Amino acid sequence: MSEIYVNPTTGVDTDSSKGTKEAPYKSPGFALFKDPDAKVYTFKEVEGKADYYEISASALKKAKKICESLKRKAGKKKKLEASKAEREADESAKLMAAMKITITKDESLPAPKKIKIRNIAQHIGERVEIHGWIHRLRLQKGHAFIILRDGTGFLQCVLTGEFANAYQTLTLTVESSLTVFGTISKLPEGKSAPGGVELIVDYYEVIGLAPSGKDSFTNKIQEDIDPNLLLDRRHLALRGETLSAVMKVRAAVLGSVRRFYQDEAITEVTPPCMVQTQVEGGSTLFKMSYYGEEAFLTQSSQLYLETCLPALGDVYCIQESFRAEKSHTRRHLSEYTHIEAEMAFISFEDLLDHIEKLIVKVVDVVMKDPVAGALVKQLNPGFVAPKLPFKRLQYVEALDWLNENGVQNEEGNPFKFGDDIAEAAERKMTDTIGVPILLTRFPVEIKSFYMKKCADDPRVTESVDLLMPTVGEITGGSMRISDKDELLEGFKREGIDPAGYYWFIDQRIYGTCAHGGYGLGTERILAWLCNRFTVKDCSLYPRFAGRCTP
Numbered sequence: 001m002s003e004i005y006v007n008p009t010t011g012v013d014t015d016s017s018k019g020t021k022e023a024p025y026k027s028p029g030f031a032l033f034k035d036p037d038a039k040v041y042t043f044k045e046v047e048g049k050a051d052y053y054e055i056s057a058s059a060l061k062k063a064k065k066i067c068e069s070l071k072r073k074a075g076k077k078k079k080l081e082a083s084k085a086e087r088e089a090d091e092s093a094k095l096m097a098a099m100k101i102t103i104t105k106d107e108s109l110p111a112p113k114k115i116k117i118r119n120i121a122q123h124i125g126e127r128v129e130i131h132g133w134i135h136r137l138r139l140q141k142g143h144a145f146i147i148l149r150d151g152t153g154f155l156q157c158v159l160t161g162e163f164a165n166a167y168q169t170l171t172l173t174v175e176s177s178l179t180v181f182g183t184i185s186k187l188p189e190g191k192s193a194p195g196g197v198e199l200i201v202d203y204y205e206v207i208g209l210a211p212s213g214k215d216s217f218t219n220k221i222q223e224d225i226d227p228n229l230l231l232d233r234r235h236l237a238l239r240g241e242t243l244s245a246v247m248k249v250r251a252a253v254l255g256s257v258r259r260f261y262q263d264e265a266i267t268e269v270t271p272p273c274m275v276q277t278q279v280e281g282g283s284t285l286f287k288m289s290y291y292g293e294e295a296f297l298t299q300s301s302q303l304y305l306e307t308c309l310p311a312l313g314d315v316y317c318i319q320e321s322f323r324a325e326k327s328h329t330r331r332h333l334s335e336y337t338h339i340e341a342e343m344a345f346i347s348f349e350d351l352l353d354h355i356e357k358l359i360v361k362v363v364d365v366v367m368k369d370p371v372a373g374a375l376v377k378q379l380n381p382g383f384v385a386p387k388l389p390f391k392r393l394q395y396v397e398a399l400d401w402l403n404e405n406g407v408q409n410e411e412g413n414p415f416k417f418g419d420d421i422a423e424a425a426e427r428k429m430t431d432t433i434g435v436p437i438l439l440t441r442f443p444v445e446i447k448s449f450y451m452k453k454c455a456d457d458p459r460v461t462e463s464v465d466l467l468m469p470t471v472g473e474i475t476g477g478s479m480r481i482s483d484k485d486e487l488l489e490g491f492k493r494e495g496i497d498p499a500g501y502y503w504f505i506d507q508r509i510y511g512t513c514a515h516g517g518y519g520l521g522t523e524r525i526l527a528w529l530c531n532r533f534t535v536k537d538c539s540l541y542p543r544f545a546g547r548c549t550p
């Protein structure tokens, strides 16, 4: 009988050990597994003498049990390896066979009509040519199902026979781009696919094959992936159903906003983004060197819009605004798309009426749009369009509400006149009240230099924030000071040198008028409409502290 040696301290349970005194195993179970008939000696100290001693009967019994379990595990592993090898062999045989299949275009078929997926319903029974990307892919015996996406919709494409078994089909990957040819057919009873139709493919070409394996799209954009990685891969993440849906709704909102302004005879202008004046306080200015001079990225185009009034009448712009917001919140971005309008010869009441009308009309048009409306319902199933008139609440009334409901100010005290209503308190109030609120008449001290004071109470301004449940403020606006001297006082109060604002002050000198306007955050209205947790999900490539890529 052979001898085998075990040393629990210096031994190792691997194939490199020999079970000798010089290269012992670590455990008796493993030693028996390697040589079931051997006599086992373990290294231990007996009466002060460390040496190899024959294993005790009880330790041997235990070792045999462990040995049996190791044998079972090894058997299972062997089986798995064998079936894996078998599968791989099958797979490669299938691929070898697939390589022999050539798929060819049948030139005798009618010439296809090149169409977009959104128009499929008008081409049932016709032969068409469609270009797109593989959104989902299912390969079955004798069938391949491709959900093709072209930006206008999704279409199930069915490949059968030689097409399903060809090498080109078996090696297809998600996000590859294709041209498919085939006939659009109504789905058989009991089957479901986007649009209730499918394309029976008679030929297709791969334009760009996306990677498989570790670089595959599905590997790069997994659920539960680190959110930062997902932002690094925003260019890929945008192809997903949710983000692309929000971007579609975004386009519809911007289109509907433009349509509203057109209907109201408000003219679009394009003010500069590189400026040398501030609008909403120095702390959020992005400074830049403009050929050596100090300049900023614009916080708001409001001042420029004001100067356009005598030239063009009421004006609006849809422009990027920039805010150096260092804190990370659900509703702040460093760059956002700012919808701003300015109107001449209006009263504060006119301004409030206009803002609520804008929101109601824009939402109405978006919801009636067959694509965008359906996407909003999908993203935000409980969405109820707001109705006119909106609830109006004055700042002082809001303070009463907050104090009555036990909401405290930022110092943890009851609210008092002059306190800013910070994001959390504002959201608590808006979410509890549960309807859009036009919050008006904020104190002079917490608002910008240009805001007009109320005639009946000079402590407060003709200012308004529109608050929406789940998001809070989506719009900020006011009537503007139309008197030059009063405006200069505003500059003085805020410690701003008026010299650089001569062109803005001139608006009050060359034919002043009562006027007012507002700014609407595109990402905020979308967060509300599409029920997104953060505005970051509503921006194409969000910018915030620490993120300027891709």
Ligand code: 4AD
Pocket (backbone or CB within 6 Å): 279, 280, 299, 300, 301, 302, 323, 325, 331, 332, 333, 334, 335, 336, 338, 340, 341, 473, 474, 475, 476, 477, 478, 517, 518, 519, 520, 521, 522, 523, 524, 535
């Ligand atoms: O309240 P704000 O700062 O007002 C102005 O800029 C005015 N000058 C606009 C005007 O009267 N023409 O900003 C207006 C809106 C906010 O209600 C909010 O929706 C959005 O712009 N906003 C932001 N959105 C995303 N990230 C930020 N950091 C934002 N700051 C403001």
